[in-house]
Amino acid sequence: MFGSTLIRLGTCIATTLVLAHCASSAEPPSCESGAAACAESGGSTSVASGGLTSTSTTGGSGGSGGGVSTTGGMDSAGGATTSGGSSGETSVAGTPSSGGATTSGGAGAAAGTTALGGASGSGAEPAGGASSGGGGASASGGEPGATGGAPQGGMDSSGGMDSSGGEDSSGGSGPVVDQNGVPLAKPGDSKSGSREYLNLGEIRLINNKWGSDELGCNTMMRVFVNEDKSFGWSFDRGGCGGNKSKPDYPEIEFGIHPFGAGSNLATTPSFPSTTVLPLQIKDITSASVTIDSLNVNIQRATTWNVNFEFWLSREHPVESANPGVYAELIAFWGWQDDWACDKSGSANAGDKSYNLCHQDDQWANGQWRYFQFRANGGPSNGFSGRVDVKAFIDWLVNNYNLSRDLWVTRLEVGTEIDDNTAGTVTLKNITFEVNGVSKSPQFAQ
Numbered sequence: 001m002f003g004s005t006l007i008r009l010g011t012c013i014a015t016t017l018v019l020a021h022c023a024s025s026a027e028p029p030s031c032e033s034g035a036a037a038c039a040e041s042g043g044s045t046s047v048a049s050g051g052l053t054s055t056s057t058t059g060g061s062g063g064s065g066g067g068v069s070t071t072g073g074m075d076s077a078g079g080a081t082t083s084g085g086s087s088g089e090t091s092v093a094g095t096p097s098s099g100g101a102t103t104s105g106g107a108g109a110a111a112g113t114t115a116l117g118g119a120s121g122s123g124a125e126p127a128g129g130a131s132s133g134g135g136g137a138s139a140s141g142g143e144p145g146a147t148g149g150a151p152q153g154g155m156d157s158s159g160g161m162d163s164s165g166g167e168d169s170s171g172g173s174g175p176v177v178d179q180n181g182v183p184l185a186k187p188g189d190s191k192s193g194s195r196e197y198l199n200l201g202e203i204r205l206i207n208n209k210w211g212s213d214e215l216g217c218n219t220m221m222r223v224f225v226n227e228d229k230s231f232g233w234s235f236d237r238g239g240c241g242g243n244k245s246k247p248d249y250p251e252i253e254f255g256i257h258p259f260g261a262g263s264n265l266a267t268t269p270s271f272p273s274t275t276v277l278p279l280q281i282k283d284i285t286s287a288s289v290t291i292d293s294l295n296v297n298i299q300r301a302t303t304w305n306v307n308f309e310f311w312l313s314r315e316h317p318v319e320s321a322n323p324g325v326y327a328e329l330i331a332f333w334g335w336q337d338d339w340a341c342d343k344s345g346s347a348n349a350g351d352k353s354y355n356l357c358h359q360d361d362q363w364a365n366g367q368w369r370y371f372q373f374r375a376n377g378g379p380s381n382g383f384s385g386r387v388d389v390k391a392f393i394d395w396l397v398n399n400y401n402l403s404r405d406l407w408v409t410r411l412e413v414g415t416e417i418d419d420n421t422a423g424t425v426t427l428k429n430i431t432f433e434v435n436g437v438s439k440s441p442q443f444a445q
Contacts, residue, residue: 176444179271184444190224195267197253198223198231201442202274203432204253205231208414210267211246212237223250229443230293232426236300239419244303244337247416250425254289254432254439255410258313258325265325271318276434277411278317281397282404285435287389288350289411292429296334296381296415303418305335305379306425308387310411312402317409326406328363329392331373333383341374347395351385352376371396 177183178199185198185205194213197206205223212219217240225231233250240246253268255277261270272278289308296306308331314324331354345356354373363370373392375383389411396402411432415425431440 178269178273180269184442185225186444187225187227187229190222192220192222196223197268198225200225200231202254202276202439203430203441204268204273205233206251206253206268207233208251208267209235209248211242211248211418212240214246215240215242217241219248221248221250225443226426229441230426230428231441232424233415234424235415235417236422237417237419242419244418247303247418249414249416251412251414252427252430253410253412255408256317258311258317258323258407258409260317260320260322262321273410274432274439276432276437276439278313278407278409279434280404281312281393281402281406281408283435284390284393284408286433287393287408287411287435288386288433289389289413290386290431290433291383291413291427294333294383294413294425294427296423296425298336298381298421298423300420300422301336302420303337304415304421304423305332305337306381306383306413306415307332308411308413310389310392311409312406313409314406316407323407323409325368327369327371327396327402329371329373329396331375331387331392332357332378333375334379334381335374336379345399346376347373347392348388349391349395350388352387369400 182197182199185200189198191198191207193207194209195207197204205225207221207223209219209221211217212221217238219238219240220236221233223231223233235248235250237248254274256270256272257263257266257268259265294306298304310329311325312327312329314326315322317323331349333352339358341355341357343356343359347354347356353376355376356371357374358370358372360370393408397404413427413430415423417423429440431438433439
């Protein structure tokens with residue numbers, strides 16, 4: 001989330017109040033991430049090309065019949081193939097390519113200033129960690145594969161990949177981990193370190209306090225999973241002196257940032273959280289986010305917002321070293337700020353309609369375009385319902401002549417916060433859907 005000096009609280013760069021990565025002293029900010037079910041009943045056997053034919057469907061991760069826990073299952077191409085799966089979600093690790101998906105992480109140098117609602121231009125990128133190729137599944141009696149082969153790595157020690165992306169139920173190598181080695185979160189887990197995150201399967205819950213880090217401000221913030229599997233974040237930021245230009249942005253991320261591995265604008269991992277994104281606009285037939293009971297409890301308020309957003313890049317954000325961030329669109333449900341809207345226009349996108357508040361083709365010092373919407377009838381301290389992301393994408397294409405070759409890199413939900421603001425945000429559930437494939441949080445036992 002980057003981009004509005006006063007409104008984007010998490011990944012914004014040049015706005016007035018966007019609290020996440022905002023950079024532009026003259027205009028309000030926009031947000032980014034800190035700088036600027038599919039269930040198949042029954043298990044099924046998997047045959048890895050040149051590998052072992054699976055003979056067992058016991059184990060796995062919770063599908064009726066057991067998921068795909070094989071006694072062989074070594075894919076000679078390196079990745080593990082899984083059919084069948086858990087009752088709920090398909091594995092992120094279900095479709096690795098030859099040798100697994102390698103990604104470069106790297107640390108980004110701190111740089112840039114962003115305004116609330118804008119994109120952050122700072123912060124070190126959590127070590128991405130290249131996944132080793134040739135690994136994948138670990139077969140009983142076979143060679144153990146390297147963790148991190150597919151976006152959600154991990155191995156079922158009986159042979160096949162754990163198709164739910166969850167805890168290995170066959171008693172082998174432990175919890176599934178992502179390419180950074182972060183295991184699935186379980187009820188009661190929390191993280192309070194800067195840019196640490198909880199792995200929720202194909203979703204990341206990120207403790208993104210990039211603005212406080214840049215200002216050297218000891219902001220108390222954490223992300224957490226409650227015992228009932230609700231989840232969220234809490235924050236208590238004092239007088240850091242950010243002047244609405246360096247907000248923090250605790251967030252939920254689905255996908256990957258648009259800046260390229262090693263970019264100083266990146267504040268989240270440089271590998272996709274999901275197999276569903278990134279995708280080019282021309283390949284997206286449907287996209288949505290459905291939220292169950294998002295509640296914002298503000299104890300001390302000066303400047304904040306709660307929002308949904310997505311990012312566009314010119315090229316593939318993983319395959320290209322410099323994908324070229326193109327645009328950010330953010331939509332507020334709740335907000336408190338003193339930024340007056342200066343644009344008109346509206347979009348019907350799911351269960352709410354949204355009014356265009358600000359638009360800038362030279363956002364973040366000319367680095368990308370910025371579109372800020374606010375929910376009609378807002379602000380509100382809660383949201384439940386569906387956001388039609390495809391409707392927003394079509395709005396951009398139709399009204400601003402955007403190319404359908406652009407890449408949708410990620411979807412986010414978060415809270416931008418600035419000085420002297422404290423509160424807690426919780427959700428019962430969230431589901432991201434792209435082209436009919438839905439993904440919701442997964443938890444270890």
